[in-house]
Amino acid sequence: MTVTDAARESVEASLEQGHLSFSHLNPPPSYDLADHPLPTGREEIWRFTPIKRLRGMLEGEPSATQLTWDSTLPDGVTLTQVSAEEARAAGELAPNDRPAALAAEHAAHTVLLDVPADLELDDEHPVVLRLHGESVDDLVYGRLVVRVGRHAKATIAIVHTGSARYVATTTVVVGDGAQVNVVSLQDWADDAVHLGRDAIRVGRDAHVRHTSVSFGGDVVRMHANVEYDAPGGAAELLGLYFADAGQHLEHRLFADHNQPRTKSNVLYKGALQGDKAHTVWIGNVLIRKIAEGIETYEENRNLVLTDGCHADSVPNLEIETGEIEGAGHASATARFDDEQLFYLRTRGISDKEAKRLVLHGFFQDLIRKIGVPSLEAKLTETVEDELAKNVFRGVETEQ
Amino acid sequence: MSTLEIKDLHVSVTTEDGPKEILKGVTLTIGDGETHAIMGPNGSGKSTLAYSVAGHPKYQVTGGTVLLDGVDVLEMSVDERARAGLFLAMQYPVEVPGVSVTNFLRTAKTAIDGEAPKLRTWVKDVNKSLADLDLDPSFAQRSVNEGFSGGEKKRHEIAQLELLDPKIAILDETDSGLDIDALKVVSEGVNRYRAREGKGVLLITHYTRILRYIQPDRVHVFVAGRVAESGGPELADELEANGYERFLTATV
C-alpha cells in the first residue's frame, strides 16, 4: 500500500503532538444552535465562504416555505413525514455546522425515505427526488433522513432546480452490508443559494457512493461527511463541479475513520471559467486511534479555463494511529495541457473542439465512476450542455 | 498530387539564455508519391523538424518556407495544417484521459473531411484498421493512448494514418521501441498507405531495419540542424556500416 510523503509527515506530526482527542477542523456535532454560533467569516470552516452573499441565511430566521417535491419511488420504497424524534430514532446524524443545525431547528417538515432491509433495486430504476424552488426570495429549510436497511441495494438521486435560499440537512444511514449510491445534483438557477450537509453513516461491510454535482447557483456550499458504524465499511465520495463567472461553489468533505478496517476514497473534479469564478474543495480525513488497518485516498483536480478564476484546494489528513493500510492525497489545479491540445489539433481538430474534448474527458473519467448508467447518460448530457452553453464564451482561440 | 517543399528552414526554441537556433537551414522536397528517410544522431533536430512542420507552438520559425502543394503551411494553424493534408505520427504520442479512441477518431475524421463519416462504413473501417495493426477491438473504448504500451501507441498512430488518409505523413521514430513483429505490422500499415495514389512519407529513424520493410526513394543524413548529405537507399547502408562519424567531423 502506498503512503504518500505528505501522509507520512502528517502521521509523524500527529504522533509527535500526542493523541488528538477530536479533530480541530471538525467541530463536534450538536443539535444545540448555541454550539454553532453565527460565524464572523474568520473561522477555519467559514473562511472561504462569502458570508455577505448568503443573504442572511445564517441568521436563522424561521420560515415555513418549502420546495416542491416530485418523487419517483420504486415499489417498496416509502417517503413519509416524521417528527424530529422519529428522525433521530431513525439514525439522523446531529448537525456539525450551523446550516445543518438551522435546518434541523426550523424545517417545516422532516422527511424519511425508507428503503427496507433486503430490498434490491436495480440501477436502472433509481429513487428520484426532484426538489424545485420558485424564487430566491424564499428561505427554505430542508430536513431529510434516508434509511437504507441491511443488505438492501439502492440508488437515490436528489435533484435541485429553480431557485431558493435553501438550507438543508440530509442523513444517509446505510445498514450493514447494504450498497447505496446517492447522487445530489445542484442544477440551480443563477441566483440560488444552497447550504447543504449530507451526513452518511456506513454500516458493517456496507458500501456507499455519494456523488455531488454542482453546476448552478450563486453560492453553493455542500458538506459531505462520512462516519462508520462498524468495521468493514467503504465510502466513495465523488464530486463534479463547474463554476462560471461570479459563482462560488464549495465542497467540504470529512471522512471520519472512527472504526477499524474502513475505507474512504474521495475524487472531486472541477472546472472554472470566467471572472471571479471561485471553487473551494476541502478534504478532511481523520484517522482515529481505534481505526487501525484503514485505507484512505483523496484527490481533487481543477481545470482553470480562463484568467480571473480562483480554485482553493485543501487536503487535510489527521492521523492518530500509524497502523494503517494506506493514506494519501493529491491535489492539482492546472490549465489545459498544451501537449494534449497539440496532439488533437495535429489530427485536424480545431482549438475549440480540442478543448471541449479534453474537458469532456476530464469529467467523463469521473462520470464513469458514478456507476448508474441512466444517470451517467443524463450527466454526460448535462455536462455537454454546460460546455456548449458556457465554456467557450471568452476563451480566445489561439493559433 | 502532393509535394512538400521545405526551403532553408530556420527554427529556434526559447531557453533561459534566450533563443537557441536548432534548425539551421533545412532544405528538402518530397515529390509526389515519394518516401524520404531522415537519419541522424540524437539531438540533431529531427523531431524539431517534424514538430515545426506540424506547427508546435514551442518552435519559432525564424526563416524559410514550407509549402504543401505550393501553399504556405507556416501561415496555417496546427489544425489547418492537418486539414490541408499533413499528418504527424509522434515519437511520444500523448495521452488524453477520458476521451475514447472512437470518439477521438470520429471527431478527427469529421474535422478533416468537413462532414461526419457515414456511420455504418465508419465503424467497419475503424475496426478494420485496429485489427490490421493488431490492436484488439477493445482499444476503441479505451482512452486515447492512456495506459497503452509504447508499441501500442505507435500502432495506434499508424491506424490513424490509414483512417485519416493525409497527403503527407511525417513519421517520427515510429519504429523505435517496436519488437520485430510489431515493426512488420507497422511497416505494412505504412506501405498500405503508400500504395494509395500520390502519398508522401517523411520517415525519421535511427535504424536501417525499418528501411528493409519501407523502401525509401531518398535518404537524408541530418546533422546539427541541417541536411548534411542526401542520396539514394544505398546511403542508409553506408550509415549502417560506418555510422555518422564522417558527417560529424565534416560539420563540427
Ligand SMILES: Nc1ncnc2c1ncn2[C@@H]1O[C@H](COP(=O)(O)OP(=O)(O)OP(=O)(O)O)[C@@H](O)[C@H]1O
Ligand atoms: N527548450 C529547449 N531548450 C534547449 N534546448 C532544446 C530545447 N528544446 C529542444 N532543445 C534541443 O534541441 C535539439 C534537437 O532536439 P530534437 O528533439 O529535435 O532532436 P532529435 O534529433 O529528434 O533527437 P532524438 O534522436 O533523440 O529523438 C536537442 O539538442 C535538444 O536538447
Ligand SMILES: [Mg+2]
Ligand atoms: Mg526525436
